[in-house]
């Protein structure tokens with residue numbers, strides 16, 4: 001009898017300890033989520049306050065280009081392209097902040113999927129030309145209607161093609177194809193660039209992850225490792241899939257994404 005009372009007492013004590021621990025955990029959970037909220041708000045504030053002066057630096061530099069000599073114009077061109085680079089980082093950070101706050105909303109409409117390539121192709125061709133990479137677009141399938149956010153999906157497409165151009169040396173080629181496969185439309189971007197180590201083809205879709213086996217430090221510094229994580233988020237919000245295959249380092253890569261067709 002005495003033993004039972006003792007055990008009951010111990011049980012009661014343990015229960016109280018557990019309750020206290022669970023209360024502490026719940027408090028630190030609340031604190032964590034408050035800090036996370038603060039981080040997201042801070043990020044979007046900074047992003048906004050950087051974007052505005054950046055636009056003015058870019059605008060005035062462009063205006064001045066017409067009023068100065070060739071040497072100064074070349075300097076100004078450098079300023080403009082640097083602001084563009086910074087602008088891209090800012091919009092990636094905005095997207096990241098929205099994803100983390102669960103506010104990256106898709107504005108869906110019904111559109112002919114291959115249009116998304118046509119809209120951004122001229123810009124991509126210029127990038128390829130600058131780098132000396134050949135960009136090849138295979139024939140597009142006809143009339144593939146998709147319900148989705150056209151702007152966001154073309155952002156995914158652009159990210160994959162710009163990466164392919166970036167990670168492919170001059171003189172080589174990037175090939176784009178669109179294929180209707182069952183209930184999906186598949187987009188494939190195949191390059192003949194630096195390739196990916198088999199252990200990293202999944203990791204590169206994590207935010208801020210850049211492949212460690214690739215030796216080119218200069219290419220790494222040109223980015224932040226955000227593009228693919230944002231692309232993945234967008235594709236998943238369309239109930240699609242995204243991935244990368246590579247036969248290995250130095251052997252090129254194929255990045256692909258697929259989206260269900262139909263409305």
Ligand SMILES: Nc1ncnc2c1ncn2[C@@H]1O[C@H](COP(=O)(O)OP(=O)(O)O)[C@@H](O)[C@H]1O
Nearest residue numbers: 163164167195204210211223224225226227228
């Ligand atoms: N076409 C490609 N060929 C080889 N590696 C690539 C390719 N595209 C992406 N990667 C790898 O995936 C990483 C993450 O890509 P991304 O999220 O677009 O970031 P970033 O381009 O800013 O580095 C890159 O740093 C690179 O290591």
Ligand SMILES: [Mg+2]
Nearest residue numbers: 163223227228
């Ligand atoms: Mg990138």
